[in-house]
Amino acid sequence: xxxxxxxxxxxxxxxxVLVIWEITVRIFAISPIIxxxxxxxxxxxxxxxxxxxxxxxxxxxxxxxxxSLGTLVAFLVAVSCFSFKSLANLLTLAAVIVSAVxxxxxxxxxxxxxxxxxxxxxxxVAILCFFPMLIVSLSSFTRIERSYLNLFRTYQASWSQRxxxxxxxxxxxxxxxxxxxxxxxxxxxxxxxxxxxxxxxIGQFILSRKGFYDLPMVWAAIFYLIIATSIFxxxxxxxxxxxxxxx
Amino acid sequence: xxxxxxxxxxxxVIGLVVVVLIGLGIVYLAKKSPDKKSAxxxxxxxxxxxxWVPQAQFAGYFVADKKxxxxxxxxxxxxxxxxxxxxxxxxxxxxxxxxxxxxxGNVLPAIAKGxxxxxxxxxxxxxxxxxxxxxxxxxxxxxxxxxxxxxVWAGGNETEPFAFIAxxxxxxxxxxxxxxxxxxxxQLFNDEIQLASAMTYNELELVYENGYKPEDLTVFxxxxxxxxxxxxxxxxxxxxxxNNKDILVRFLRASMKGWDYAVTHQEEAxxxxxxxxxxxxxxxxxxQIKSMAQVAxxxxxDKGTSEGLFYIDQTKLANTVSIxxxxxxxxKEGKKIDVNKIYTQEIWDEAxxxxxxxxxxxx
Numbered sequence: 001x002x003x004x005x006x007x008x009x010x011x012x013x014x015x016x017v018l019v020i021w022e023i024t025v026r027i028f029a030i031s032p033i034i035x036x037x038x039x040x041x042x043x044x045x046x047x048x049x050x051x052x053x054x055x056x057x058x059x060x061x062x063x064x065x066x067x068s069l070g071t072l073v074a075f076l077v078a079v080s081c082f083s084f085k086s087l088a089n090l091l092t093l094a095a096v097i098v099s100a101v102x103x104x105x106x107x108x109x110x111x112x113x114x115x116x117x118x119x120x121x122x123x124x125v126a127i128l129c130f131f132p133m134l135i136v137s138l139s140s141f142t143r144i145e146r147s148y149l150n151l152f153r154t155y156q157a158s159w160s161q162r163x164x165x166x167x168x169x170x171x172x173x174x175x176x177x178x179x180x181x182x183x184x185x186x187x188x189x190x191x192x193x194x195x196x197x198x199x200x201x202i203g204q205f206i207l208s209r210k211g212f213y214d215l216p217m218v219w220a221a222i223f224y225l226i227i228a229t230s231i232f233x234x235x236x237x238x239x240x241x242x243x244x245x246x247x
Numbered sequence: 248x249x250x251x252x253x254x255x256x257x258x259x260v261i262g263l264v265v266v267v268l269i270g271l272g273i274v275y276l277a278k279k280s281p282d283k284k285s286a287x288x289x290x291x292x293x294x295x296x297x298x299w300v301p302q303a304q305f306a307g308y309f310v311a312d313k314k315x316x317x318x319x320x321x322x323x324x325x326x327x328x329x330x331x332x333x334x335x336x337x338x339x340x341x342x343x344x345x346x347x348x349x350x351x352g353n354v355l356p357a358i359a360k361g362x363x364x365x366x367x368x369x370x371x372x373x374x375x376x377x378x379x380x381x382x383x384x385x386x387x388x389x390x391x392x393x394x395x396x397x398x399v400w401a402g403g404n405e406t407e408p409f410a411f412i413a414x415x416x417x418x419x420x421x422x423x424x425x426x427x428x429x430x431x432x433x434q435l436f437n438d439e440i441q442l443a444s445a446m447t448y449n450e451l452e453l454v455y456e457n458g459y460k461p462e463d464l465t466v467f468x469x470x471x472x473x474x475x476x477x478x479x480x481x482x483x484x485x486x487x488x489x490n491n492k493d494i495l496v497r498f499l500r501a502s503m504k505g506w507d508y509a510v511t512h513q514e515e516a517x518x519x520x521x522x523x524x525x526x527x528x529x530x531x532x533x534x535q536i537k538s539m540a541q542v543a544x545x546x547x548x549d550k551g552t553s554e555g556l557f558y559i560d561q562t563k564l565a566n567t568v569s570i571x572x573x574x575x576x577x578x579k580e581g582k583k584i585d586v587n588k589i590y591t592q593e594i595w596d597e598a599x600x601x602x603x604x605x606x607x608x609x610x
């Protein structure tokens with residue numbers, strides 16, 4: 001019963017939204033270049049899977065590689081630096097300052113000397129994922145409760161024992177959370193950066209189709225984008241849940 | 248259990264209310280129109296949406312504002328800048344602007360989708376768009392573009408390059424590679440693309456400013472190549488036109504005066520745009536002055552001189568429509584376009600009566 005409710009109510013809500021959307025567009029004769037009804041989007045979603053898939057995989061290459069790279073490098077930098085307190089503080093400060101800059105503005109500049117190809121976008125995604133991950137890693141590595149650290153010291157635990165058995169397990173929930181939030185950052189970055197010149201990808205596809213008022217195609221692209229993003233996000237969410245459960 | 252059920256029901260009701268409110272919001276946004284009167288209630292208000300950011304391309308409208316030509320017509324004109332992701336046609340159709348400076352190539356796909364948008368005055372008498380390649384990329388003639396990387400500005404500015412490609416008998420999806428072009432020319436400079444979109448009054452000048460000589464470059468003038476479309480016309484929605492003829496006549500008259508002044512006092516006009524001129528790029532003052540010279544050429548070309556500024560050349564408009572219908576599949580697949588229904592000479596005829604244009608022969 002409970003499970004049934006969990007799925008039925010959102011489903012009803014969605015159907016209601018779609019019906020109201022459809023009726024609103026029809027009754028008020030809203031221009032097809034502003035809003036199209038779901039009945040026009042549905043068939044395009046089915047017909048244009050392969051076209052959109054091609055663009056989406058172009059963008060997801062940037063997203064997955066960039067996100068992994070940014071996360072991994074940030075983690076490694078944090079691991080190698082956190083023991084040196086003043087260096088860690090300095091890095092955190094620098095990262096916080098850089099994070100305050102709307103880095104997406106880099107999209108327009110990076111294109112100037114690195115080109116507007118897939119690798120530039122990937123790099124941009126990596127940079128945008130790097131800083132939050134670095135800040136969170138450094139702060140969680142350096143904020144382990146003193147009594148635990150003292151205990152490990154008392155038993156003369158080595159650096160690696162201390163890191164693997166104490167610091168990492170303690171920090172993992174925060175790290176996983178950042179990685180999860182970064183999936184959205186990565187996607188936004190990739191899409192927005194494609195607005196400033198690109199060789200392909202869902203961002204420039206949407207922009208270009210929008211320019212020809214092909215709204216059913218734009219909505220279909222957004223539909224698949226939501227699905228792809230949700231899958232990526234849910235995988236991270238499951239990983240996080242799995243870890244906290246097991247922990 | 249009972250309690251849980253009733254709370255779910257109330258959640259559903261709240262959800263429904265939210266959805267209805269969103270629906271009403273959409274309708275409001277889709278149906279609203281800008282205020283008709285200025286704040287003091289004395290002047291008629293008009294919102295003008297530009298095609299792009301303020302620059303020499305729109306100098307005449309800023310001159311009309313600064314020299315008080317709009318005020319003389321008892322108009323308060325709010326000039327809205329365009330930019331990345333702002334399509335003037337969308338803004339017009341959504342009712343956020345009364346008049347839009349738009350490219351015919353960007354308007355035709357909307358008309359082919361059933362929009363009733365009307366040209367009331369033709370700003371530029373021909374297309375200012377060129378496609379430019381470095382000679383060393385092997386592009387010397389239109390036929391050489393096969394399997395090359397071609398830059399276009401995504402979001403409604405692709406119709407002319409797309410027509411150019413189709414005119415060479417090439418399929419833009421298979422025979423060439425379409426790259427979405429950034430708003431500088433770096434992709435051309437570092438050979439990321441071989442053929443780039445450029446405006447005579449902006450990017451082409453930028454290429455020369457970066458040290459390229461005309462003899463290093465192949466420039467396809469789209470107007471001369473039969474794939475150019477009329478640009479920077481004043482478009483309004485049909486219902487606005489029907490109800491506000493008098494306002495539009497006054498607006499066009501002031502714009503004619505503004506543009507007449509801008510093409511005859513180019514440096515002064517550039518200074519009236521209200522740009523910062525700070526950066527050493529396309530926004531720099533020397534660049535904008537060169538740009539203004541090119542813009543003036545497009546404005547006074549052909550019928551712009553013989554008939555007067557903003558004259559709508561029927562033959563050229565018909566030509567633009569036929570290029571779009573023959574070479575741009577988005578227009579071809581849409582509703583058949585009747586040239587006589589997408590412009591009116593009426594506003595121009597009325598506005599023209601009280602304007603004395605300068606002599607442009609010596610420019």
